Each structure stands twice: as C-alpha cells, then as structure tokens.
Amino acid sequence: MDWKKTETIFIIAFLILDIFLLILFIDSRMSSSPTPLVSQTLEEKLKSENITYGKIPSNPEKGSYLTTEPLAFTQKDINDLKGQKISVLNADQRIYSVLVKPVKIDPEKYGADLMPFLKSDVFEGDRYTYWGYDSDRREMTFNQKIDGRPVLFNTNGQIVFNLNKDNEVISYRQTMLGDPKMFDEKDDVISGTDALEVLHQHGDLKQNSKIVNTTLGYYNLVSLPSSDVYLPVWAFEVKHEKQTTFFLVNGLEGSVINSSDLQANEEIPNSESDAVQKARQ
Numbered sequence: 001m002d003w004k005k006t007e008t009i010f011i012i013a014f015l016i017l018d019i020f021l022l023i024l025f026i027d028s029r030m031s032s033s034p035t036p037l038v039s040q041t042l043e044e045k046l047k048s049e050n051i052t053y054g055k056i057p058s059n060p061e062k063g064s065y066l067t068t069e070p071l072a073f074t075q076k077d078i079n080d081l082k083g084q085k086i087s088v089l090n091a092d093q094r095i096y097s098v099l100v101k102p103v104k105i106d107p108e109k110y111g112a113d114l115m116p117f118l119k120s121d122v123f124e125g126d127r128y129t130y131w132g133y134d135s136d137r138r139e140m141t142f143n144q145k146i147d148g149r150p151v152l153f154n155t156n157g158q159i160v161f162n163l164n165k166d167n168e169v170i171s172y173r174q175t176m177l178g179d180p181k182m183f184d185e186k187d188d189v190i191s192g193t194d195a196l197e198v199l200h201q202h203g204d205l206k207q208n209s210k211i212v213n214t215t216l217g218y219y220n221l222v223s224l225p226s227s228d229v230y231l232p233v234w235a236f237e238v239k240h241e242k243q244t245t246f247f248l249v250n251g252l253e254g255s256v257i258n259s260s261d262l263q264a265n266e267e268i269p270n271s272e273s274d275a276v277q278k279a280r281q
Helices: 003-032 042-048 112-121 192-202 270-280
Strands: 061-063 066-068 084-089 094-104 128-134 139-146 149-152 158-163 168-174 187-189 209-223 228-240 243-250
Touching: 042 192, 061 209, 061 228, 128 158, 149 228, 192 209, 192 228, 192 243
Parallel strands: 149 209
Antiparallel strands: 061 187, 066 228, 084 094, 094 168, 128 139, 139 149, 139 158, 158 168, 209 228, 228 243
C-alpha cells in the first residue's frame, strides 16, 4: 500500500471537510444574528398610520420672540370710515361697526370678495389675513399679521365679520396689536416638516387623521404686566372622524405647546350681541 498517497488523500479530505464545516458555521452565525432595523422616514410612518396631508413647508424660516400690546384706537383712526355706524369700546381697544349697506359675499371664496372692503373701509385692513369661516356662528375671521405672519388664537388681533342668512356682512368688530418689539435678532425656525415630525413623535396624531392646514404664525406665549410675549409657532389643523383639532409646535425650540383651548372665540357684549342678532334676522 502506498501510505504516502493515502496520507495525501486523507489530508485533502479533511481540508475539504474543514472548509465545509467553516461554511456551515459562518452561515449559522449570520442567520442567528438579528436583522438590522431599517429606520422609517416620516412619510413612511404617516402612510402606515393612514395620516394624510397636503403640502408641508420644508424650508427653514426666521423668527424671534417679540412683545406687543393691544392698541387703543383714536377718533382719528375712525374718521375716514364711511358708511358705518361705529362705536369704540373696551377702553378704546375695540371697534364695533354696523354697516349702513350690507356687503354681499360668498363664504366659500375664503374672504377673497371681502378684501376690497377690508382694504378701503376698515382701519389698517390690509394688515389682516383670512383665517376661517364659522358657518354655525356666521362669522368670518381675519387675523392680524405681525412680521408678515398671522397672530394665532388671539382676540386682541382680529377682525370678525358677522353675516346674515343671505351671506351679507352686516357688522364687524376689530382689535389690533401695536408695533412689535423683537427680543433679539431673528433666529432659525424649524421647517414645517420638522415640526410635523415633532408632533408625530409626541403622539398627538391619531391614525386615519387628515392634516388640512399648516400655518406658521405668532402665538401669545405669556402675558406680562406691561406687554405680551409672542413666539413663532407651526399650527396644524387636524381632522379625525368629525372632530377638528389644532396643534401648535414651538418654532424655535421644536416642542409641542399644550393648550386646552385654541379656539379664540370672543364673547360679544350684550349691547353688540343684540344688534347683531337683530340685523341677522
């Protein structure tokens, strides 16, 4: 027997066996190792929860903390307002006007056909922007703009138009904030998409919700004895089933602002309420 040849055959056989066992070992280790988790994008997360939305601003903005306070109207401010019966109430901080001739509008045009009247017959009317229409109260609201952005959920910077059953504007009440003072230089404001991710991580968005509007504006964070402090916020209008809810995200700090009531509906004094109800009939 050729032992040298036999020895060579055994060496080759064991070498093949070792290679085979090594392959089995590596394969078993790979199969038993946990599969790395793939991070989902925000878009994928929202899609998996059936949360729909329109265009969300993705570019960073600029903003700052600022202070302002309610403006007191003067007789000079209302002298040029024609075709109206005007009263200045609440320590001169609110104009209440009844129109001599009602203005016909279409509430579904988002205030577009009211803009000519707003600019020509309302004090500083071009400093306000359309916010919404409440069909139950028959009220159309315009919010004052500060630093080019609307003041949100604050009755101190609004014009609320009252409509009758024929969709005619019969009266309005107006409040206004004075010129703002910036705390410091403008800083970066997070983008709308980043704010949406903050809101989603906070757990406020329910499955099968729809984000119908996204707005960057200013919100009254705190009231001080001398003035009020405002900060830039992202406001999300969210519909779930038959309920509409507003959520706010701090645009500078990227945190959710908790508020029990963001619907700033002003109570109308009795003298105004009686006149409005009579005109609406």
